[in-house]
Amino acid sequence: MGCTEALTRDHEGVMEAAEAATGMAVMLVQGRDPEPGDLSTLVIYARTFIEQVHYLREEEVLFPVVKSRLPHLSSECDRLKADHSRARSLMERVAAGEGGAQQTGEVLAEWARLVRAHTREEEAYLLPIVERSLGPERCLQVRTGFARMDRPGRERMAEPLVRRYLVPA
Ligand SMILES: [Fe+2]
Ligand SMILES: [Fe+2]
Numbered sequence: 732m733g734c735t736e737a738l739t740r741d742h743e744g745v746m747e748a749a750e751a752a753t754g755m756a757v758m759l760v761q762g763r764d765p766e767p768g769d770l771s772t773l774v775i776y777a778r779t780f781i782e783q784v785h786y787l788r789e790e791e792v793l794f795p796v797v798k799s800r801l802p803h804l805s806s807e808c809d810r811l812k813a814d815h816s817r818a819r820s821l822m823e824r825v826a827a828g829e830g831g832a833q834q835t836g837e838v839l840a841e842w843a844r845l846v847r848a849h850t851r852e853e854e855a856y857l858l859p860i861v862e863r864s865l866g867p868e869r870c871l872q873v874r875t876g877f878a879r880m881d882r883p884g885r886e887r888m889a890e891p892l893v894r895r896y897l898v899p900a
Pocket of ligand 1: 786789811815849853
């Protein structure tokens with residue numbers, strides 16, 4: 732069993748949220764309203780699961796291990812952590828709804844772009860290196876750390892909400 736499956740599972744939910752956020756952002760910018768409650772559901776998912784579970788799995792478990800075992804990736808971890816801070820503050824602005832619907836839509840679209848690019852980079856670059864490089868002992872330490880932060884039932888947004896905002900191919 733690999734070290735980072737929990738993160739890859741999280742990333743599926745994160746990418747769905749980014750997709751839904753993009754769809755809602757387009758509507759808000761065009762002056763249309765998402766379904767009642769959907770935007771606040773997204774904000775709650777971002778704040779409770781993405782920020783308080785997923786980012787903390789990376790910031791408190793993954794990055795410290797990567798920094799100590801693979802020091803050449805230290806600045807990469809710092810950069811990814813800075814992305815988390817930027818995403819947190821963008822979501823803060825979405826939650827505050829400052830500047831009205833159109834501005835909220837623009838900020839939400841920026842959050843979605845950032846989160847998507849960030850997640851792709853972790854999947855394509857960082858996690859494969861971690862999988863190849865950490866020995867079994869560190870791997871177990873990482874997996875145990877992730878498991879301590881499990882939040883069953885919070886990992887994904889409801890499927891009907893996600894489907895509502897899928898852009899047809
Ligand atoms: Fe991250
Ligand atoms: Fe991530």
